[in-house]
Amino acid sequence: MKKSNNITREKGLDHSITLLSEGYQFIPKRTARYGTDLFQTRLLGQKVICMSGQEAAKMFYDKERFQRDGAAPKRIQKTLFGENGIQTMDGSPHEHRKQLFMSLMTDSRLQRLGELTKHYWEQRAAKWKKKDKIVLFNEAQEVLCQAACEWAGVPIKKADIPQRAADFSNMVDAFGAVGPRHWRGRKARARAEKWIRQVIKQIRSGKLKADEESAAYAMAFHKDLEGKPLNISMAAIELINVLRPIVAIATYITFGALALHKHPELHDEVKDYNEDRTQMFIQEVRRYYPFGPFLGARVRRSFIWNQCHFNEGQLVLLDIYGTNHDSRLWKEPYTFTPKRFKDWNGGLFDLIPQGGDYYKNHRCPGEWATIEAMKVSLNFLHQLNYKVPKQNLNYSMVRMPTLPKSKFIMTNVELK
Template sequence: MLATNQIPRDDGFDNSLALLKEGYLYIHNRAETFQSDLFKTRIMGKNAICMRGKEAAKLFYDEDKFQRKLAVPNRIQETLIGKRAIQTLDGQKHRLRKYLFMSLMTPQQQKQLAEKTAEQWKQAKKQWKMKKQIVLFEEAKKVLCKVACEWAGVPLSEREVSVRADDFISIVYAFGRVGPVHWKGRIARNRIENWLEAVIDDTRSGTLHVDEATALYKMAFFQDEKGQHFSTHMAAVELMNVIRPIVAIATYITFAAVALHEHAGQMEKLKAGTHDDFVRFIHEVRRYYPFGPFVGARVKKTFYWKNVEFKKGTLVFLDIYGTNHDPRIWENPNEFNPDRFQNWDGNLFNFIPHGGGDPAKGHRCPGEGITVEVMRATLDFLVNHIDYHVPSQDLSYKMNQIPTLPKSGFVMSFV
């Protein structure tokens, strides 16, 4: 059988700088150059295999072959997800923790979040009438911070909203950056953790009374496989992993507004559209625009795939952006076309903005349904409940910044 040194290899002792330089396109560019879904490289001083495509995604989410333990770099744990969080777990520990998250993200919970989102946009609109212009991204992160905290049962005063929203977004935008942006995210994470730890303590002591159905209550009193509660710190970490992704939807919302503006006919189509039209548009925003770049895991036990040896402990990266732009899966992948989802079969491995596989069983993000419903409520607001002008601005975004965002944040005037 072929060994990994016989598949294409990205030249260089370490290609971390190339990854930073090319960002979302690093794996995709080399897969195209090598004409191979697999290639070998070195990232952060470690040998790694990069792969893309539907078959690769199906392999990557096979829990018998891959594990998350030791796969998530410290810089991501110390910014985006937290130490020993659900994204780093495997086996029974992961399944039990995943059940906790899934219980918070049912269709009923998704509907509640959508309703709260619609109401908060209406409240925000009242303030916009008094302003010459607003930046949608800045407004979206505040709206979603309010929505997420209210839904989760976390007290949030009006004067705290901007600070907490900024911190949540700083955490999201820190994991793929270096320098001041990264360190700003680390500092923000410490502030959020300290705040939520105090809220957890107040909940456990009875000082703060919260609904038993809320994320706050469930995190405070969750019992692990040994029947033990989370430490205060771990409860805060996982509570943040419920709230933070909701605030991060501000990025998708900004790209959705760009899509409405830049792609002719989409606004009019949605004004007269059905629920399915909205969902197809949302799916295409999540497929077309960059958000999650790639995900990593380690080989659990040595195996062969396509005559290639995957040695135990090897670091493997699955290209999310490249798979969502794979021309073998998507016709004209670099064109924005929501109609492509009219005939989509719902395959869990060819459309992976939130990861692949069944979210109830594996590592696909359980909050995908929440993302779709929050975006749907927001699109309905943008399309059917306000009129606005889009002034001249820089809507470009950098593919070597992870995550990325339109430079202007999408300025709207005369709302």
């Protein structure tokens, strides 16, 4: 361990391979080892500052100090985000585009998403009696894909749902991947963009009538700060940035089922749609289980924080998993305890499974959609009788993103 400019600097030429081999624990291990919330390492040949904790998260979202332009590697843009999508934007253009996404998250629109999610769960459940088993994660992906497309005004053929759902999932799965998983994500992105470009073209030409409150209509006719419509490719990318995160909620639903299985005494938390108890349970699922490992940004201009120098252009990673398990913020952080949220003040920088802050910064606008879809889905699970056979429900803390290995198998499934 060396100190440079008052920041702990990790020895070694490069730690990219170590990051892939340690996954979610890469940053937490080092903050614990060095006794600091800040340290410098080398990743892909560049000096990178890693930081963790509430104060670090608050500072990370200071738009005067940080920018997203240049933070997301092209390999992630070509799989997860789409090239030059909202996640890579800054300043007034980002705020303008962000308002477009936030405008889709009204109470009535979120309620509609919940209704569609419930409808498609019930529709699929009617077929489960004929099956020896179901894999919850796979079912959830397809339910959410169908619900998201209808909610967003995107036509989808029934026969295409498995492929479209798998494509959205593979984009997410490519985040921390190299080799085959990465290439699956790129192929999935290419297929999805080709499909959605056709949807945008049909809406603009009038061949497809879209509800004016829908995401498809909003993206097709959105205008930038100069009054120009998005080009077709960018409109498609941003519409996918609405659909993909909804399908990704399948991960949280699977972890929610795992939590209910491991803690049967908590079933009442999601019984009969008890708003307060369900909300607490959902927030604990999002806090406790691993989803995103970290977020990246680049220093807009040089500054000093906590006696450490942040140099212009430097890449900085904010530890999501470690912050959500910070013992200074959460009592017994590695214990699953929904009641911890009973008196939670709703802080923007302590619970950050999908990022921090909302309107003007880069917190995910899909967070409200996540909570709504989880409420409906977990309540639906409580309406089922099912058995959980012996299976491998462990999940890797190295694989990013992670999931129970069996994807949660259920047998003898029927509505109560």
